[in-house]
Amino acid sequence: MISVSEAQTLVIKYAEKLPVCNIELENSLGYFLAEDCVAPISLPSFRQSAMDGYAFINTGDKHLKVIGQVQAGDSITPQVKSGEAIRIFTGAPLPDGADTVVIQEHVNRDGDSIHIEKLPALGANVRPIAEQLKAGTTVLKTGHKINEASIGFMAGLGLTHIKAYQKPKICILTTGNELQKRGTVLKPNHIYESNGIMLETALKRLGVFDIQIVKVEDSLSQTIDAVHNALKSADILLVSGGISVGDFDFVREAFQQNEIEEYFYKVNQKPGKPLWFGTKGSKSVFGLPGNPASSLSCFYAYVLPHIQKRSGSLNPFLEKRTAFLTEKIKNIHSKTLFLKAGVYNNEITPFTGQASSMLNTFANSNALLIVPEQIEDLEIGDSVSYLDLNY
Ligand SMILES: Nc1nc2c(c(=O)[nH]1)N[C@H]1C(S)=C(S)[C@@H](COP(=O)(O)OP(=O)(O)OC[C@H]3O[C@@H](n4cnc5c(N)ncnc54)[C@H](O)[C@@H]3O)O[C@H]1N2
Numbered sequence: 001m002i003s004v005s006e007a008q009t010l011v012i013k014y015a016e017k018l019p020v021c022n023i024e025l026e027n028s029l030g031y032f033l034a035e036d037c038v039a040p041i042s043l044p045s046f047r048q049s050a051m052d053g054y055a056f057i058n059t060g061d062k063h064l065k066v067i068g069q070v071q072a073g074d075s076i077t078p079q080v081k082s083g084e085a086i087r088i089f090t091g092a093p094l095p096d097g098a099d100t101v102v103i104q105e106h107v108n109r110d111g112d113s114i115h116i117e118k119l120p121a122l123g124a125n126v127r128p129i130a131e132q133l134k135a136g137t138t139v140l141k142t143g144h145k146i147n148e149a150s151i152g153f154m155a156g157l158g159l160t161h162i163k164a165y166q167k168p169k170i171c172i173l174t175t176g177n178e179l180q181k182r183g184t185v186l187k188p189n190h191i192y193e194s195n196g197i198m199l200e201t202a203l204k205r206l207g208v209f210d211i212q213i214v215k216v217e218d219s220l221s222q223t224i225d226a227v228h229n230a231l232k233s234a235d236i237l238l239v240s241g242g243i244s245v246g247d248f249d250f251v252r253e254a255f256q257q258n259e260i261e262e263y264f265y266k267v268n269q270k271p272g273k274p275l276w277f278g279t280k281g282s283k284s285v286f287g288l289p290g291n292p293a294s295s296l297s298c299f300y301a302y303v304l305p306h307i308q309k310r311s312g313s314l315n316p317f318l319e320k321r322t323a324f325l326t327e328k329i330k331n332i333h334s335k336t337l338f339l340k341a342g343v344y345n346n347e348i349t350p351f352t353g354q355a356s357s358m359l360n361t362f363a364n365s366n367a368l369l370i371v372p373e374q375i376e377d378l379e380i381g382d383s384v385s386y387l388d389l390n391y
């Protein structure tokens with residue numbers, strides 16, 4: 001059995017980057033840049049007014065004659081001389097010669113004349129060419145995660161497409177004869193299948209939408225075939241359940257029959273001990289424990305960073321933060337514990353109901369508190385690490 005940090009090292013080590021794609025800016029949210037973004041134009045690309053007011057040559061003269069007007073988008077700008085002013089609006093090009101804009105609130109206008117009550121500093125309210133950035137400079141680095149601000153920013157540079165790493169195609173295989181579809185009347189001794197939609201939703205949150213969910217019965221031949229078929233098209237296969245040691249747990253055997261190279265099986269953690277990870281060529285495969293809370297914990301700690309790394313992220317793990325503990329914790333297992341918890345105002349409380357079959361606690365958590373395997377006792381007020389689930 002390997003440690004959590006060894007297992008995390010392996011899922012990152014064997015996370016080969018996916019191919020690069022050329023993607024439309026409007027569809028690029030959550031993608032990671034595959035090349036530096038270089039500005040094709042300067043911003044601003046012309047001198048412009050930052051305010052509504054009057055543009056003039058700032059010689060100290062407060063009495064000026066208004067000789068024209070310039071509006072945002074005008075292609076011709078009037079020439080201005082000393083003692084003259086041009087009525088101007090925010091975003092409009094600065095007239096040739098003008099060096100300052102006085103806001104209209106600081107001006108008294110009488111016909112064609114203005115009197116400046118409060119003379120601004122030389123250059124005030126003028127956005128110089130390339131004030132924000134110069135054409136040819138790198139403005140976003142390879143590995144940058146596209147968000148709404150970067151999309152707006154790149155749109156302002158006139159970009160229509162970006163080069164990003166592809167998101168993986170994923171197949172989720174759910175195993176178990178007891179699993180039943182929602183929307184049907186529950187048969188005796190059956191449960192509603194929930195890991196499929198839970199993992200699918202967690203994937204969508206990462207911007208992964210090419211997801212197939214396949215159900216298999218507890219049968220070795222069906223599991224072997226399902227794994228084989230999934231690997232034909234998926235980049236990453238997530239199998240839920242059937243990875244433990246019971247007589248009807250066929251998943252590990254099915255991985256072996258499909259010649260998937262095993263990097264680890266079983267991690268010294270609770271929940272999620274029977275986690276399995278391997279690869280076949282460029283395909284990665286996770287055997288996630290069937291218990292719902294184990295599956296989701298393993299998703300956050302291993303699958304998510306693996307996917308993010310394959311998608312081009314330079315910081316693939318969920319952010320680890322620290323907070324002060326509000327309750328004692330005893331770790332009698334000599335395992336790393338991932339405890340469902342609530343963090344508020346820098347204080348963290350582990351919840352009751354940590355069993356790996358229970359999702360009610362998870363549904364109310366915003367953090368996974370990490371108790372390292374070598375720590376036996378934690379006291380109230382101790383600073384502890386947690387994974388922030390509000391990512
Ligand atoms: N003798 C041992 N038994 C078990 C061990 C062990 O070390 N020795 N490990 C336990 C641990 S820890 C876990 S975790 C589970 C993992 O078992 P599997 O991955 O084989 O999962 P299943 O047996 O198929 O299912 C476990 C549990 O989860 C429910 N389940 C499964 N799939 C779904 C789904 N898609 N949606 C909702 N619920 C699901 C299933 O009904 C079971 O109750 O093994 C322990 N046993």
Ligand code: MOO
Nearest residue numbers: 271272273294356
């Ligand atoms: O490790 Mo299992 O995931 O405790 O239930």
